[in-house]
Amino acid sequence: MSVLEVRNLEKKFGKFTALDGVNFEVRSGEVFGFIGPNGAGKSTTIRVLLGILKANEGEVKIFGKDAWSDAVEIHKRLAYVPGDVNLWPNLTGGEVIDLFVKLRGGNNKSKREELIKKFDLDPTKKCRTYSKGNRQKVALIAAFSSDADLYILDEPTSGLDPLMEKVFQECVLEAKNEGKSVLLSSHILSEVEKLCDRVGIIRQGQIIETGTLNELRHLTRTHILVETKQPIASLTELKGIHEVEETEQGLSFQVDTKELDIIIRHISQFGIVKLESAPPTLEDLFMSHYENKGEREVGGVR
Amino acid sequence: MGQNAFTNTGKLTRLIFRLDRIRIPLWIIGLAIFTFIVPPTFDGLYPSQQDRDAITSTLANPAMTAMLGPGDLENYTIGAMTAHEMLLMTAVITGLMAILLVTKHTRADEEDGRIEMIRSLPSGRLSYLNATLAVTSGAFLLLTLVIGFGLFGFGIESMDLEGSLLYGAALGGTGLVFAGVTAVFAQLSESSRGTIGWSVAILLGAYLFRAITDLSNEALSWLSPLGWVTKAEVYSSNNWGPIVLMLAVAILLFVIANYLNSIRDLEQGFIASRPGKRNASRLLQSPIGLAFRLQRTGFISWAIGMYVLGASYGSIFGDLESFFEGNEMYQQMLQLSEGASLVEQFIPTLMVVISLIATIPPIMAINKLRGEEKKGRLDHLLGRAVSRSRLLGSYLILSVVNGFVMLSLSAIGLWSAGNAVVENGMDFGMLFGAAFVYYPAMLVMIGLAAFLNGFLPKQTSLVWIYILYSFFVLYLGNMMQFPNWVGQLSPFGHVPQVPIEDATFMPLFILSVIAVGLMILSFIGFRKRDIAN
Incomplete structure (x- = not known):
């Protein structure tokens, strides 16, 4: 069952088309990673999901309700953390957290205190004095101390230190274990890799790929490092071979994952001494979509 | 060193x-x-x-x-x-x-x-x-x-x-x-x-x-x-x-x-900043409470300012009489208009100025909505269970109440100082009435500001130009003898000159209807448009 469903979403700002038919869904109980470079339309999509922007075309449903007309009803069960948290300079962090929790309805005092301690925030300081990371903590504490069914997190960790990032990841996993759904937009691909069940990649206002990481990996290349008894003949003539490089450890190259079988068969004829393979990272996956057809140099085997 | x-x-x-x-x-x-x-x-x-x-x-x-x-x-x-x-x-x-x-x-x-x-x-x-x-x-x-x-x-x-x-x-x-x-x-x-x-x-x-x-x-x-x-x-x-x-x-x-x-160290001071509140007070925990809290200092300062403004005008009422007493030429000039006292002759002119100044804080209160939008802080509220109508409504209520308070305080200031210096004292009801005939005109300005917030969010400052125009044509216009229609382009130009004239119902009613109409329209616009930042 899907908690969030986006169909053919189109959003124009004047003549500029920001979103050009976006399609994806977030299923109940899953963490969905939403990745794409700056200006691809991530934040615009999220603002449409929140009913802050009105879609020109398409259908956006959250909990089966329309994101624009039923915004208030939806928001009672939804928590949002923006990437750029702008707070009121003359209110304290504690006041803002209370305000946010109260505005959603529902109250979870013990969770609030626990999270304040976990995130190591001083709630008696005015927001004016907070750094970017601390402002993000305010938003995160407000979000996770409310009992939401769907969390929409827009680059929530861009200002956090590694320790706090870990606390954040625990919060997301905890929410997931409780059966909550999460839409996580992020630049930190290792984080997405660690947390997300499924990933959607957006480019120029269109979702160009969705699926589990495993599914997506098939669409990209595997790193291979191989040492053979005899030199491998006519390797570069095979389909799906990229970035061939002689290194001290052996021959390094990348293989389109769907051609892997044929390539390995071919290589094995030359007597394999050593074979190392590494799955593509999300970064490779990401890059493969944004590079100009793989012309760019990618590092060797990791 | x-x-x-x-x-x-x-x-x-x-x-x-x-x-x-x-x-x-x-x-x-x-x-x-x-x-x-x-x-x-x-x-x-x-x-x-x-x-x-x-x-x-x-x-x-x-x-x-x-x-x-x-x-x-x-x-x-x-x-x-x-x-x-x-x-x-x-x-x-x-x-x-x-x-x-x-x-x-x-x-x-x-x-x-x-x-x-x-x-x-x-x-x-x-x-x-x-x-x-x-x-x-x-x-x-x-x-x-x-x-x-x-x-x-x-x-x-x-x-x-x-x-x-x-x-x-x-x-x-x-x-x-x-x-x-x-x-x-x-x-x-x-x-x-x-x-x-x-x-x-x-x-x-x-x-x-x-x-x-x-x-x-x-x-x-x-x-x-x-x-x-x-x-x-x-x-x-x-x-x-x-x-x-x-x-x-x-x-x-x-x-x-x-x-x-x-x-001292960079970014440190000597007056230690007090630790703030750990929890939000009950008052703060709603959109209207937040909106008020954000404007509290400004509101109180303006309120004091309006009282002082009224009182300082009121303090010259006593001298007004003595000033004109010895001057036959001025007396003749002013006695052309009915049998009202000298002070009463002055009140309408004074009230246009006071009411236009009193319009500034409520307009600031409603335009704060746009200011918050530009800083991206409305997303925090609209991203939670707050409807757009409730948000706009909160700011509108604050603005309307703000205007009422400002106008009242200037009238009270005027009365409290005037009453002390004018020989036989002044009638509070008369002064209050003279101030409040301008309330509907003020509401039209508030309504216009709300309307701009709803439909033309990038042009919310236009209302200031309109207020400046009103000030110019009604205050200076008196001296410069502009034709009537120039003043009547402003809502403040339609207000009866209490206490010299009676407070006639029709113009005030029409102004109120226009104000309410603009406010209702503003909700329609605000609910339909994108929130930008």
């Missing part, structure tokens, strides 16, 4: 000069225009010594002394008159200029991390502070010369070069003193808001202290820097002593600021 603390002060002075090359000239030009329009006007209004002596009787009362300080009423030349009625007020504005200029380049730059950048370069620890003080001092020297030679340039008999330069120096000196005060508070306080708040408090405190001591014990006025301005007795005895005092105090304050700056 030592020499190194001042490295590159010269270059930084040039930088700050470059940053402020528009701001400082604007201030100086503004203050100069404000000063220069007065002597020729007085010269035109009161050409003979007899005319001037006639009005000294209206000025020789405690309310006027409290407001303007003591003046040379015995020998009330054009010069003495200008110095008496203008100098202190201009000095207060000059003090404000000093506070804003100095805060901008001390605590505000520090708060935003710009001084950190400067300090990471080969510049001294005290360079930026002293560069700021150098630029500010230069600005006030320029102000002194512009005002001094400018006033002398009018060639008015009683305004000689020495007096004119002293007039300028009193302004420049006040500026220097408050530049020093601000520089010290910029070290003490931890935020630019705190710096401005403390410095303005000192400025107002100096003004009030002077007002009280001028009435009770003039010698004590020497304790207030603003007391020195009147003690200079510009255009009468031309006393330069207070100017020397100002310079000495300014230098002392500069030295203290430098010392405090040298012993």
